[in-house]
Amino acid sequence: MIKTNTNNFLNDFINELKNGNIGISFHSNADLDAIASSLITYELCKRYNEKCCIDLKQGLSKESIIALKEINIEIKKCDFNYDKLILLDNAGIEQVSNLISNKNIPLIVIDHHREGKIFQISKLYYIDDDASSTTEIVSSFASKLTINLDENISTLGILGILFDSNRLERASKSTLESLLYLMKNGDYKKAISIYYKIIKGIEEDFSIKMAKLKGFSRAIIGKVCKDLIAVVTEIGSYESIVSRTLIQNGADVAFTIKYKEGEDIRISIRISDKAISKGIDASNIARIVADKYNGEGGGHIGASIVTIKNKKPIEKEKFFSYLVNLINGICKESG
Template sequence: MNLGSFIREVNSTCPLVATHINADPDALASVVLVDLILRERYGLRSTIFIPQGPSRLSKRALKALNLPVKVQEELTAEFDSVIVVDTSTSKLLGDLADKIMEKAVMVIDHHIPPGDLVSISKASLIREEIATVSLVLQLEEFSSISIPPNIATLAVLGIIYDSRRFSRATPVSLNTVARLMLDGANYENALKLFSMVEEDLSSRIAKLKGAQRASIVRFGSYLVTVTHVGSHEALVARTLVSMGADLAFVIGGKDELRISSRARNSFVEKTGIDLGKFMRDLERYLEGKGGGHLTAGGFNGKGDPQEAMRVIMRLLEEALF
């Protein structure tokens, strides 16, 4: 698959490259790589749109790697097509959600099953993989485009982030990292950037508060924790699992509802619970959109955190008993 076929089919001259709210390193690297193709191969000036901006770690990576990427956090640009990466769900696109249905759309995403955008897209590359970066780099254009070392390092960071420092991997993800290192990616720098989120003062406070506020519920031999924090939900969920929980749910957000979940591989293997599906099931009871993978899921929407906790516990009890 290549971007050129899509661009020519829809006769696009000002494409928009978009990803989900609060873009993590994989999402950020994916939009940067797509933008690279559009500029280097087709001479197009695209606009990168990230609703609510990149995540804290992504912002640090841009600064550390000296990548002056211009990002719109509120959609003001004119565009005639949209290339969406690392999500296929319109509700995760912020201001773009209400406008995207009127445009020609291409979707590249590693989340399975796909969301509502696939049904309206002119082209799509949807495949379960560790990171969307691996799918973007399978586009034909990269056979003839040189990737700058700082962008290659960002892409490696994206894979490290989504693989949880390679606690899970596939041949494609490992081959992608090897290819990026041949392009000049600095693996050690990518690891250092990944560890920065662990050392940040606000993230350390979030982990401590999350642990302090956590409720522990025992389901047979499994330990499930539920807690709430103001930020760093995914990090806190990973921390609770590393501390001994089999499954962790962390609820955050002020004007919005954000839920992050993480589970041990052994818990998923023994119970058959798929956190991506579990978070999508929340859509039946809470306003918003959920998704993810077997051992990691997320939900973004609106609602009362206490009600969200009750719904989670009820669905979990139904799934386990």
């Protein structure tokens, strides 16, 4: 479902681009969807205004760094202060708090995550939670405006869609339309090759393998909704990968708590298709958990994140009991 605060987002978006210095950014540790959508938005912005830049202070994930190197894309750092900020692929305020500390900067939010608190403080927003990726959304804008993306950016866009759609497993008609647009100039075979290279690298990475094994060894496992397996574990890094691995290995509802002293607590939530069919929604659970712990939560029906500002560690056993009651209650309400 598309949610926006304007009758013609694309027209109003273009009008915003025509004036001022425009910054473009994303969530911390930017994945391929975040960085691909940012580069496409940058090309779109440049049609109307030379004063556009991508703010990289949020950092890039390993996957994004590998992809940029493989495709030979170099992103120049912002060399001016921007007075408008486009935020892409961001589930909540906590992930970009350092970017929006200056409340005087107008925000434009484009996203495929279910809306969190950040859209409430934005000047313009466009949220399509049916889209598989933010790259899909901005590619559709670029297509409508007949933006001629070069081969490298188009190839990165293909890669962004492949990763966030789980290699088109969550694709829709609009996903394929955006993909066809990107394939006009992009190299699909190259994108697929890089995709598998990155996946292989993740599987063979020593620190990731250690995180997965620690996640399994620290797990609390139980039954919810009569025949679903719920798992809670804790880790120091790679929480999203650990949650995904738990689902791939039999869990239906997986929660991985990332805690490092001095850092925000992050809880990665993953839900299996079987759990989704019973009415369990990861983004809804994320909002409920965030409210309980005074954090920020959001994401998708099958995968979400909760961020909690610098607090003492969550007691895993109590958290598990709380979640069992919460999820059983959701199943009862769903019938």
